[in-house]
Amino acid sequence: MAGFKGKSFLKTSDYTKFELETLIDFSIELKHKKRHQLPHPYLKGKNIALIFEKPSTRTRAAFSVAAKDLGAHVDTYSAGDFHLGVKESIADTAQVLGRMYDGIEFRGFQQAHVETLSLASGVPVWNGLTDEWHPTQMIADFMTLKEHFGTLEGKTLTYVGDARNNVAHDLLVTGAILGVNIHIAAPESAQPDLEVQHLAETFAAKSGAQLHITNNVQEAVYQTDVIYTDVWLSMGRETSEWGSRIELMLPYQVNAELLAQTHQPHTIVMHCLPAFHDLETKTAQTLYQQFGVEAMEITDEVFNGKHSVVFEQAENRLHSIKAILAATLGDVF
Numbered sequence: 001m002a003g004f005k006g007k008s009f010l011k012t013s014d015y016t017k018f019e020l021e022t023l024i025d026f027s028i029e030l031k032h033k034k035r036h037q038l039p040h041p042y043l044k045g046k047n048i049a050l051i052f053e054k055p056s057t058r059t060r061a062a063f064s065v066a067a068k069d070l071g072a073h074v075d076t077y078s079a080g081d082f083h084l085g086v087k088e089s090i091a092d093t094a095q096v097l098g099r100m101y102d103g104i105e106f107r108g109f110q111q112a113h114v115e116t117l118s119l120a121s122g123v124p125v126w127n128g129l130t131d132e133w134h135p136t137q138m139i140a141d142f143m144t145l146k147e148h149f150g151t152l153e154g155k156t157l158t159y160v161g162d163a164r165n166n167v168a169h170d171l172l173v174t175g176a177i178l179g180v181n182i183h184i185a186a187p188e189s190a191q192p193d194l195e196v197q198h199l200a201e202t203f204a205a206k207s208g209a210q211l212h213i214t215n216n217v218q219e220a221v222y223q224t225d226v227i228y229t230d231v232w233l234s235m236g237r238e239t240s241e242w243g244s245r246i247e248l249m250l251p252y253q254v255n256a257e258l259l260a261q262t263h264q265p266h267t268i269v270m271h272c273l274p275a276f277h278d279l280e281t282k283t284a285q286t287l288y289q290q291f292g293v294e295a296m297e298i299t300d301e302v303f304n305g306k307h308s309v310v311f312e313q314a315e316n317r318l319h320s321i322k323a324i325l326a327a328t329l330g331d332v333f
């Protein structure tokens, strides 16, 4: 793991194709170790701070369990626990935390904040999601692909739905770095930011990944290996936007008809979660009463169907975050 030690994990574009592949392979190795109860205490004696400005289930649980499996002690802080950005600047808070903790995870709004934390703290900082990027999710996602197909070589992932968000942006850029073909099917107003498209094109020119962005969903999913979707409104967006969102996005819902359009029996379905696939949440109930829709970005039939790997993907958050923590803070060799 030479080259990783002491480095922050803020966005995948800070890492080379080889480094990302190393993290993916190390995640698979650590999953094997966990399954076979082989000890891996690479962070024994370390103290880690987990800071969440936004809610989280998977990322929070994965960081907490991963750090503990690695032998570290963890403290978790929510929005409001800290003076961060309210009574004390992020740089000042970072300097304090960096003198007490060996590493810091941060989930928040602005990428600039996680970058400042990293610069000012002097310890590895891990991005647990910002409005711009979701890099730990990417290692889990491409790990899931590699586990399922045995290789990333020649594979095509098609993202369907709202593609102007952190997950779609990150899949486009990370896929381009790794040489995985990325198709995006989204209405024109919800396609990735041009700046992100240009960044991805630069990496694709080097890796050979084929990038294809279109509003034609049938064309995008034809012969794809993976269909990936995410919620139609990201965290923190106004619920008053839902009506127009649903109208715009319904043609991009991942359902049985769309899955059949791949004309491939082996296509897998991924979602970073949480998902609106049934009426078992308060939000889904409210939206059903207002708009009459039983599912949003993915139907329950597909979410729970035989092509879905969403819970394997969720479990892989643990193994991949563990790999990132161990590589950047641990004595792996």
Ligand code: CP
Binding pocket: 055, 056, 057, 058, 059, 060, 129, 137, 272, 273, 274
């Ligand atoms: N996918 C993801 O980041 O999940 P959480 O919001 O639950 O952490």
